[in-house]
Amino acid sequence: NAGVMQNPRHLVRRRGQEARLRCSPMKGHSHVYWYRQLPEEGLKFMVYLQKENIIDESGMPKERFSAEFPKEGPSILRIQQVVRGDSAAYFCASSLRDRPSHSYGYTFGSGTRLTVV
């Protein structure tokens, strides 16, 4: 039973390019959460999606960032025209219901480390 899968593990982009980060939730999970972690900081909530719906994107910058979770396939976090400040680790987690298990907390994927050069 695979856990939350993220790819790529490392992504290098030049300023102005697009970055696409993928997250495949645990089997049977239809809720996905994306968090961003800057160096030496804790995680910051970005967006919460259910299949084909964005439930809460209050933590996501209005410009250049978008997220989707289609009916088929992984959730995608898309960053257009990347800048150096987008360099960070991006983690996703998934859950069966509309909240992470309160007994087990979040189960995160291994993350994507984005470096903008």
Add this chain to the structure above:
Amino acid sequence: GQQVMQIPQYQHVQEGEDFTTYCNSSTTLSNIQWYKQRPGGHPVFLIQLVKSGEVKKQKRLTFQFGEAKKNSSLHITATQTTDVGTYFCAGYNTPSNYQLIWGAGTKLIIKP
């Protein structure tokens, strides 16, 4: 907005010494979670505390939740090299039941 402060930012200890990290919230928390992140890794859930004054133990780790549910601590007795990493506390951003507000973490460094 709601904030979770965590201190210290770093703690250097000799192997075998104890380690403690403290977490304070600007608002009352419904519960608090603790995570460990190894260098280059992802956060791994350790425990959740729910009740006022709650104390939980996991082997050499002791977790406490304050009476007012605004502060928490993690204490590791007799640290080992396997304890190296950054320890984070996180509380739910009320009334959300999914959005966690994270402390900045305390990095545990074992002196050679």
